Amino acid sequence: MDFSALLSQLLNGLAEASSLFLVAAGLSLIFGVTRIVNFAHGSFYMLGLYIAYSIVEHLMGSMGAAGFWLGLALAAISVGLIGAVVEIVLLRRIYKAPELFQLLATFALVLVINDAVLGYWGAEELLGRRAPGLSGSIDILGRQFPSYNFFLIAIGPVILGLVWLLLVRTRWGVLVRAATQDREMLGALGVNQAWLFTSVFALGAMLAGLGGAVQLPREPASLSLDLRTIGEAFVIVVVGGMGSLPGAYVAALLIAEIKALCIGLGSTTLFGIPVSFSKLTLVIEFLVMAVVLVLRPWGLMGKPQATSRNSAPVEAPLRPGSTHFKWLMGALLLALAVLPLLSTWLPYASVLTQDVLVTVLFAVSLHFIMGPGGMHSFGHAAYFGLGAYGAAILFKVLTMPMPLAFAFAPLVAGLGALVFGWFCVRLSGVYLAMLTLAFSQIVWSVVFQWEDVTGGSNGITGIWPSAWLDGTRYYYLTLVLVVSSLFLVRRILFAPFGYSLRAARDSALRADAIGIDVKRVQWLAFIIAGLFAGLAGTLYIFSKGSISPDAMAVGKSVDGLVMVLLGGIQNLLGPVVGASVFSVLQDSIMRATDYWRAVFGGVILLLVLVFPQGIAGFFQQLAEAWRHWRARAAVKAAALPRTLEKQA
Amino acid sequence: MTLLQVRDLNKSFGGVRAVDGINFDLHEGELLALIGPNGAGKSTTFNMVGGQLKASGGSIQLLGQELVGRRPRDICRMQVGRTFQIAETFASLTVLENVQMALLSHHGKGFSLFRSARKMYRDEALALLAQVGMERHAERPCSELAYGDVKRVELAMGLANDPKLLLMDEPTAGMGPEERNDLMALTKRLVVERKMAVLFTEHSMDVVFAYADRMIVLARGRLIAEGDAQYIRNHPKVQQVYFGTGKTFEHEMAQQQVQV
Numbered sequence: 001m002d003f004s005a006l007l008s009q010l011l012n013g014l015a016e017a018s019s020l021f022l023v024a025a026g027l028s029l030i031f032g033v034t035r036i037v038n039f040a041h042g043s044f045y046m047l048g049l050y051i052a053y054s055i056v057e058h059l060m061g062s063m064g065a066a067g068f069w070l071g072l073a074l075a076a077i078s079v080g081l082i083g084a085v086v087e088i089v090l091l092r093r094i095y096k097a098p099e100l101f102q103l104l105a106t107f108a109l110v111l112v113i114n115d116a117v118l119g120y121w122g123a124e125e126l127l128g129r130r131a132p133g134l135s136g137s138i139d140i141l142g143r144q145f146p147s148y149n150f151f152l153i154a155i156g157p158v159i160l161g162l163v164w165l166l167l168v169r170t171r172w173g174v175l176v177r178a179a180t181q182d183r184e185m186l187g188a189l190g191v192n193q194a195w196l197f198t199s200v201f202a203l204g205a206m207l208a209g210l211g212g213a214v215q216l217p218r219e220p221a222s223l224s225l226d227l228r229t230i231g232e233a234f235v236i237v238v239v240g241g242m243g244s245l246p247g248a249y250v251a252a253l254l255i256a257e258i259k260a261l262c263i264g265l266g267s268t269t270l271f272g273i274p275v276s277f278s279k280l281t282l283v284i285e286f287l288v289m290a291v292v293l294v295l296r297p298w299g300l301m302g303k304p305q306a307t308s309r310n311s312a313p314v315e316a317p318l319r320p321g322s323t324h325f326k327w328l329m330g331a332l333l334l335a336l337a338v339l340p341l342l343s344t345w346l347p348y349a350s351v352l353t354q355d356v357l358v359t360v361l362f363a364v365s366l367h368f369i370m371g372p373g374g375m376h377s378f379g380h381a382a383y384f385g386l387g388a389y390g391a392a393i394l395f396k397v398l399t400m401p402m403p404l405a406f407a408f409a410p411l412v413a414g415l416g417a418l419v420f421g422w423f424c425v426r427l428s429g430v431y432l433a434m435l436t437l438a439f440s441q442i443v444w445s446v447v448f449q450w451e452d453v454t455g456g457s458n459g460i461t462g463i464w465p466s467a468w469l470d471g472t473r474y475y476y477l478t479l480v481l482v483v484s485s486l487f488l489v490r491r492i493l494f495a496p497f498g499y500s501l502r503a504a505r506d507s508a509l510r511a512d513a514i515g516i517d518v519k520r521v522q523w524l525a526f527i528i529a530g531l532f533a534g535l536a537g538t539l540y541i542f543s544k545g546s547i548s549p550d551a552m553a554v555g556k557s558v559d560g561l562v563m564v565l566l567g568g569i570q571n572l573l574g575p576v577v578g579a580s581v582f583s584v585l586q587d588s589i590m591r592a593t594d595y596w597r598a599v600f601g602g603v604i605l606l607l608v609l610v611f612p613q614g615i616a617g618f619f620q621q622l623a624e625a626w627r628h629w630r631a632r633a634a635v636k637a638a639a640l641p642r643t644l645e646k647q648a
Numbered sequence: 649m650t651l652l653q654v655r656d657l658n659k660s661f662g663g664v665r666a667v668d669g670i671n672f673d674l675h676e677g678e679l680l681a682l683i684g685p686n687g688a689g690k691s692t693t694f695n696m697v698g699g700q701l702k703a704s705g706g707s708i709q710l711l712g713q714e715l716v717g718r719r720p721r722d723i724c725r726m727q728v729g730r731t732f733q734i735a736e737t738f739a740s741l742t743v744l745e746n747v748q749m750a751l752l753s754h755h756g757k758g759f760s761l762f763r764s765a766r767k768m769y770r771d772e773a774l775a776l777l778a779q780v781g782m783e784r785h786a787e788r789p790c791s792e793l794a795y796g797d798v799k800r801v802e803l804a805m806g807l808a809n810d811p812k813l814l815l816m817d818e819p820t821a822g823m824g825p826e827e828r829n830d831l832m833a834l835t836k837r838l839v840v841e842r843k844m845a846v847l848f849t850e851h852s853m854d855v856v857f858a859y860a861d862r863m864i865v866l867a868r869g870r871l872i873a874e875g876d877a878q879y880i881r882n883h884p885k886v887q888q889v890y891f892g893t894g895k896t897f898e899h900e901m902a903q904q905q906v907q908v
């Protein structure tokens with residue numbers, strides 16, 4: 001690679017960094033003040049781009065060149081206003097909710113916004129106009145470099161400077177910094193927190209909107225931008241350090257430049273081995289994040305933080321199932337066992353049930369580390385995917401017999417969990433969540449790019465069970481394996497290891513002081529969860545016959561989170577109920593409407609606002625209230641004769 | 649015989665010397681009080697002995713074995729038990745399960761995957777709870793208890809590894825005078841019955857003077873006095889640290905009694 005090519009790539013990286021920084025800066029500001037990790041921040045970026053497209057189309061007709069720049073500004077402001085509305089209508093109600101619920105709520109927002117955009121702008125990609133006056137290119141050492149990129153390169157530092165001034169020179173900025181550093185002090189100052197939070201959220205949203213708007217001439221507006229952007233913004237914020245603006249800029253720069261270098265290097269030969277650096281771009285940022293998190297868990301320029309403030313309410317001790325409960329489970333099992341016999345009347349039921357069972361196992365494995373383990377994983381789909389792809393590769397590429405491939409595939413996932421888990425248990429809270437996300441993204445990228453083995457984006461097809469395990473038999477295999485796995489997980493939770501796991505979550509300090517190796521407990525839990533998720537993936541692939549990288553993308557991990565939270569994280573039945581409701585809901589909504597994401601997001605929002613304990617948790621509370629009421633009634637009934645005696 | 653030997657122990661946080669070169673010995677079967685005003689470095693000392701903090705320098709020897717540099721769980725295995733200034737228990741386990749957990753871990757069963765833990769070490773756990781007077785609450789969730797009771801559960805957990813040395817950081821904080829005396833009487837009894845040594849901190853001077861065999865006084869990270877109740881009571885430096893000049897412990901205690 002010659003020098004001019006390198007220079008042009010580096011400049012490209014700088015241009016890239018600006019937009020990333022704008023999004024990350026907004027995310028970071030919002031997190032600093034409200035302590036909410038806003039999943040919908042990528043959606044604000046996407047909205048910025050779409051709105052800019054429409055306004056610019058409209059204004060350039062009547063105003064010409066000025067319309068373009070005015071359009072960008074108006075788009076950013078509109079997104080800011082949307083942010084303000086979101087904060088007032090939704091977030092204000094959940095500031096005190098557990099961290100995970102906040103994430104869930106903002107994720108629901110992602111779904112709603114995505115479908116709103118689909119409804120208004122349609123599914124086609126939209127490429128905006130060139131910037132008037134900057135549509136040409138400039139010659140740099142014989143290479144053409146788009147002149148608009150210079151505008152982009154400038155806008156990052158300019159905005160950084162402006163926000164900095166705002167933070168340092170105004171009373172508002174003093175308050176924001178106070179809130180970021182010490183929330184109690186802010187309360188003591190008697191500040192109207194509500195409006196401070198709204199304004200910060202609006203500003204953060206506006207920055208993201210601006211980040212999207214300025215990409216108008218470079219990047220077509222598309223519906224996949226939201227998740228892609230939020231992934232990158234998370235990485236930048238985590239690498240730079242939560243709540244640090246200069247950190248966000250440095251991280252954006254670092255990552256954009258490393259990516260640019262990878263593209264620039266292209267394919268070369270290192271020590272006689274061909275290495276394709278350009279293919280690394282999909283994982284490189286996650287690799288950087290993983291390295292940073294392990295070496296400097298609080299980011300390059302962040303400060304070590306106390307553990308998160310939103311610790312969930314204390315969980316009730318685990319009680320073994322009552323007789324009623326056991327009968328209920330027995331009846332349910334029986335119903336599931338006779339289901340295939342009813343295929344004449346319910347042809348679709350056993351197919352759906354098969355899917356539900358696999359999903360339940362996936363959710364239960366995630367719940368195992370999230371609930372009793374207290375480790376919030378945002379990348380659990382990786383282990384599902386490793387199980388599925390493991391099976392596919394063992395079966396198709398290594399041509400193992402199906403039963404053997406089936407048996408070994410979950411171990412592949414377990415092995416992945418063994419390696420990644422070792423790093424993950426060294427972190428906690430949001431940072432742990434981000435590292436799990438990073439690892440899952442790495443696995444996804446490897447699968448996506450290793451075409452010779454994984455089939456790339458097409459995936460692998462033709463993976464069916466042996467003839468003697470086909471059809472109904474496979475349904476029963478699934479039923480038996482899933483039910484025994486659930487039984488096993490429950491057993492583990494009531495065993496000493498389950499106690500250790502919950503103990504480590506409740507108080508690592510105490511656990512350590514009574515001789516428990518906390519990290520090892522968590523590591524083993526991580527591996528167990530990986531194994532079961534892998535089994536779910538294995539069951540999945542042999543029932544579907546094929547797999548593509550989508551089945552293990554971020555969305556799948558988030559689905560798992562939604563299921564666990566939907567059912568109630570503090571309840572062992574939670575993931576079972578949550579996964580069942582989720583699968584059935586998704587299945588029926590998806591078939592009923594194209595806008596299933598919005599409906600689904602709406603349902604989640606409703607649930608978060610109405611049932612903060614999840615569905616199973618809600619019914620548990622109801623049952624307790626009922627028991628309480630009956631006990632009181634019984635006491636009263638017993639007391640009644642005595643009162644009558646006294647009166648007599 | 650000397651159980652614990654602390655030499656030149658110090659700890660700095662950034663520029664702050666929280667503990668500044670202290671020396672003391674603790675004998676077997678002794679109830680030793682570590683006293684001093686807030687911020688004197690008492691908790692920091694406890695945390696260095698327990699392994700929660702790594703000493704910046706100096707040595708802590710338990711029966712000739714160095715503790716500095718060991719992890720809390722290894723120190724636990726050397727039969728050192730402890731309670732924390734702010735009680736640390738497992739909120740989502742019942743009282744009984746909390747103590748069972750401590751016993752399970754002590755017996756190396758913490759990683760056992762399939763056997764139900766419900767019955768394991770149940771009787772031993774109940775016996776420990778009986779010792780601290782909490783057996784009636786065995787089935788209650790730890791999160792529901794009054795704070796004084798949580799401290800008792802913590803004490804029972806601290807006893808699970810049959811400690812030679814028990815560290816108690818403000819065991820009676822948040823308790824009323826009567827509960828305070830009960831707990832210290834209990835501690836004294838345990839010291840005698842189990843022949844263990846106890847290092848504890850306590851703000852109420854009447855409790856300290858009534859129960860401690862010996863006391864050491866810390867101020868701003870330095871050890872300023874060491875001796876029995878009589879000696880400490882009349883030590884001018886100690887009085888100065890506690891009340892400025894002019895007051896005495898007797899004076900202060902008289903006032904406390906008026907308030908109670």
Ligand SMILES: Nc1ncnc2c1ncn2[C@@H]1O[C@H](COP(=O)(O)OP(=O)(O)O)[C@@H](O)[C@H]1O
Nearest residue numbers: 661664666684685686687688689690691692693
């Ligand atoms: N983790 C820490 N980081 C910084 N300073 C600390 C830390 N822990 C204690 N200190 C400081 O060390 C000194 C002694 O604290 P501590 O041992 O808790 O006192 P005590 O228990 O006697 O009240 C205090 O000045 C305190 O502010």
Ligand SMILES: [Mg+2]
Nearest residue numbers: 690691692733
């Ligand atoms: Mg203290």
